[in-house]
Amino acid sequence: MRIRGISVRDIRFPTSLRLDGSDAQHVDPDYSCAYVVLFTDSEAKGFGLSFTIGRGTEIGKLFIAPLVQAIRSLAHLVVGQDFEAIVKDFGAFSRRLTNDSQLRWLGPEKGVLHLAASAVVNAVWDLWGRTQNKPIWKLLTDLTPEELVSCVDFTYLEDALTKEEALEILRSMVPGKDKREEEIRSSGYPCYTTSSGWIGYDEDKIRNNLLISMQAGFSKFKIKVGQDLEKDKKRLRLVRSIIGDNRQLMIDANQVWEVDQAINWVKELAEFKPVWIEEPTSPDDILGHAKVAQALKDTGIGVATGEHCHNRVMFKQLFKSGGMQYCQIDACRVGGINENIAVMLMAKKFGVPVCPHAGGIGLCEMIQHLAIFNFICISGDLKHSVAEYADHLHEHFIQPARIKHGCYIVPDVSDMMRILNNLRNFAPGYSVEMIGSSLINYEYPLGPKWREMFDKKLYEDPSKQVPPYVEHRPETRSSHFQRFHSIQTS
Numbered sequence: 001m002r003i004r005g006i007s008v009r010d011i012r013f014p015t016s017l018r019l020d021g022s023d024a025q026h027v028d029p030d031y032s033c034a035y036v037v038l039f040t041d042s043e044a045k046g047f048g049l050s051f052t053i054g055r056g057t058e059i060g061k062l063f064i065a066p067l068v069q070a071i072r073s074l075a076h077l078v079v080g081q082d083f084e085a086i087v088k089d090f091g092a093f094s095r096r097l098t099n100d101s102q103l104r105w106l107g108p109e110k111g112v113l114h115l116a117a118s119a120v121v122n123a124v125w126d127l128w129g130r131t132q133n134k135p136i137w138k139l140l141t142d143l144t145p146e147e148l149v150s151c152v153d154f155t156y157l158e159d160a161l162t163k164e165e166a167l168e169i170l171r172s173m174v175p176g177k178d179k180r181e182e183e184i185r186s187s188g189y190p191c192y193t194t195s196s197g198w199i200g201y202d203e204d205k206i207r208n209n210l211l212i213s214m215q216a217g218f219s220k221f222k223i224k225v226g227q228d229l230e231k232d233k234k235r236l237r238l239v240r241s242i243i244g245d246n247r248q249l250m251i252d253a254n255q256v257w258e259v260d261q262a263i264n265w266v267k268e269l270a271e272f273k274p275v276w277i278e279e280p281t282s283p284d285d286i287l288g289h290a291k292v293a294q295a296l297k298d299t300g301i302g303v304a305t306g307e308h309c310h311n312r313v314m315f316k317q318l319f320k321s322g323g324m325q326y327c328q329i330d331a332c333r334v335g336g337i338n339e340n341i342a343v344m345l346m347a348k349k350f351g352v353p354v355c356p357h358a359g360g361i362g363l364c365e366m367i368q369h370l371a372i373f374n375f376i377c378i379s380g381d382l383k384h385s386v387a388e389y390a391d392h393l394h395e396h397f398i399q400p401a402r403i404k405h406g407c408y409i410v411p412d413v414s415d416m417m418r419i420l421n422n423l424r425n426f427a428p429g430y431s432v433e434m435i436g437s438s439l440i441n442y443e444y445p446l447g448p449k450w451r452e453m454f455d456k457k458l459y460e461d462p463s464k465q466v467p468p469y470v471e472h473r474p475e476t477r478s479s480h481f482q483r484f485h486s487i488q489t490s
C-alpha cells in the first residue's frame with residue numbers, strides 16, 4: 001500500500017466564549033487543531049491531528065500559516081512512500097520527518113515543525129491500527145520488544161537510555177502482559193478531571209462542576225492557579241471543603257512564575273496538600289524545575305511538567321536533573337507516538353510515573369492509548385500514574401474517549417456488548433477521526449458555525465482584517481507583494 005496524498009484542515013472551536021480551557025497564562029483559548037488525513041492507493045485512510053489553542057493554526061488570506069503550512073511542508077516526506085516500508089523501519093521514518101536537512105533549521109525538533117511532525121506520525125499510526133483492525137494501544141502491546149525498539153529514534157539518548165536498556169525494560173515486562181491487559185480492561189485507566197476548575201470559572205461554577213464530577217465517580221481533580229495568591233487560597237479552600245481531605249488535588253500554574261516566586265507561592269498553598277505543582281515556570285528551564293522540586297521536597301509536593309516539553313532530549317534532562325516527579329507526555333507536542341515511546345522508557349528507567357496531559361481537543365482520545373500501553377508494556381504501575389481527562393468537545397469524534405467511575409474505558413474493537421450499545425466505539429486506530437459535519441461546521445474561517453459567529457460579532461472575521469504588516473509598514477509593498485496580494489484577495 002502506498003500513501004498517495006495528504007489533506008490538512010484548520011478546525012477550531014469557540015471554547016474561549018465560556019472560558020473552557022482557560023488558565024493563568026492562556027486566558028482565552030479556542031481549542032483547535034490542524035487535522036490531517038492520509039490517503040492511500042487502497043480504501044484505507046489514516047487520521048491525525050495536532051492541537052493548538054487558536055491563532056497559529058490558520059491559513060489566512062495573506063498569512064500562510066504556521067501549523068497547517070508546516071504540515072504541508074512535510075508532505076514530500078510521506079506522500080509516495082510505501083506504507084509497509086515505513087512501519088518496518090518506523091524509527092528511521094520518524095527521523096526523516098524531524099531531521100529534513102533544510103526544514104530542521106526551523107526547529108530542530110521543537111515548536112511548530114515538531115507539532116507538524118506529530119500530526120503526520122500520528123496519522124501513520126492510525127492507518128497502521130486500521131489496517132490491523134486494532135486500537136493503537138493493542139497494536140502497540142502486540143508488538144515485540146524488538147519491534148517497539150525499532151520505532152524509536154535513539155539519537156541523543158545514548159547517555160540516558162541505550163537501545164539495549166530499552167530492550168531489557170521491554171523484555172522484563174513481557175511476563176504478566178496478559179494479566180495487566182485483563183486488569184485494565186476490567187478496571188479502566190484511572191484519570192483526574194481538569195474541567196472543574198479552569199481559571200476563568202467563578203466559585204459557583206467550580207462548586208457545581210466538582211459536585212457533578214464527584215457524583216460521576218471522579219476522586220482526583222486539577223485546579224488552575226497562579227493569577228493571584230489570595231484568590232488561589234480562596235478557591236483551593238473551597239475545593240478542599242467540597243472534595244474533602246482524602247480525594248486528590250493537583251494544581252497547575254501554566255508557566256506564570258519566576259523560579260523563586262514559584263517556590264514561595266507553592267509553599268503558601270502547601271496547606272491544601274496538592275500532589276503536584278504543574279508547570280511552575282518556563283517549560284524550558286530545566287535547572288529552574290530542579291530548583292523548585294528540591295525546594296518543595298519537604299512539603300511532599302512534586303513537580304509535574306511535559307505538555308510544553310519540546311522533545312525527548314528535554315525530557316532526558318528533566319529526568320536526570322530531578323526536575324520532574326510526574327512526566328506529562330503529550331500526544332502532539334513531541335514527534336508523535338515514536339518519540340513518546342522513548343520518553344516512557346526513560347521514565348521507567350528513572351522511576352518517574354507517566355501522567356499524560358490531555359487538556360485540549362483530541363488529546364484525551366489519543367493519550368488513553370498511550371497510558372494503557374505504558375501500563376501493560378513498560379511501567380506496570382497504576383498507583384502513581386494517573387491520566388488527565390478534560391470534558392470538552394468529545395462529541396466531535398467518531399470514537400470519543402469514554403469515562404466510567406473516573407476511569408477511561410479501554411477503547412476496544414472486540415467487545416460485542418459495547419459494539420451493540422454504541423456503534424461509535426467500533427473503530428480501530430488512534431480514535432482521532434472527527435465527524436464529517438463537525439469538520440464542515442468548524443473549519444476556520446469558512447465553516448457555517450464560524451460565519452454565524454462572525455455575523456453575531458462574537459469573533460472578528462479574519463477576511464475583514466487588514467494584515468498588520470500592511471497597515472504599519474505600507475512602504476514595504478513591493479510589486480511582488482502587490483501581485484501576491486491581488487492573487488490572494490481576488
Ligand SMILES: C[C@H](O)[C@@H](O)[C@@H](O)[C@H](O)C(=O)O
Nearest residue numbers: 021022023026029194358359
Ligand atoms: C490552554 C490549555 O487548556 C491548558 O490550560 C491545558 O492544556 C492545561 O495546562 C492542562 O494541563 O490541561
Ligand SMILES: [Mg+2]
Nearest residue numbers: 252278279307
Ligand atoms: Mg497543564
